[in-house]
Amino acid sequence: MAAFGPKIKKKPMAEINVVPYIDVMLVLLVVFMVTAPMLMQGVKVDLPQAPSAPIDDKDDEPLIVSVDKEGAYYIELGGNPKEQKPLDQITTMVSKVLGEKPDTAVLVWGDSAVEYGAVVGLMTQLQNAGAPSVGLVTEPPK
Secondary structure, X not given: OOOOOOOOOOOOOOOOOOHHHHHHHHHHHHHHHHHHHHHOOOOOEXXXXXXXXXXXXXXXXXXXXXXXXXXXXXXXXXXXXXXXXXXXXXXXXXXXXXXXXXXXXXXXXXXXXXXXXXXXXXXXXXXXXXXXXXXXXXXXXX
């Protein structure tokens, strides 16, 4: 058989290139991830649920700072844990410990009769001392 002319190759149908759309979505995701924490205000608190689960057993002990019903501060870190300490001394001690062991958990034991502002003020001071998050210790319901 004779060829009647050059063979014409069929071009495939035009396809949508999705790579640029994926790039745009990833950029938007990064923008939202960076700006979302900036929109949050207030003290970051990991509040436990009513029947709370126990803390994971770690090798290092958590730092426990307590507030009694009169608003006095205590820290369980060497020495006498029943000795009242001023807040600036507690924040200095916490910042030194977190400087050496940054993964140390910081927990607040607040008396149920203590003023709410005293607990929030303590948590703010602990975060300013370098604690990435401050936990509240509760007792399970009876």
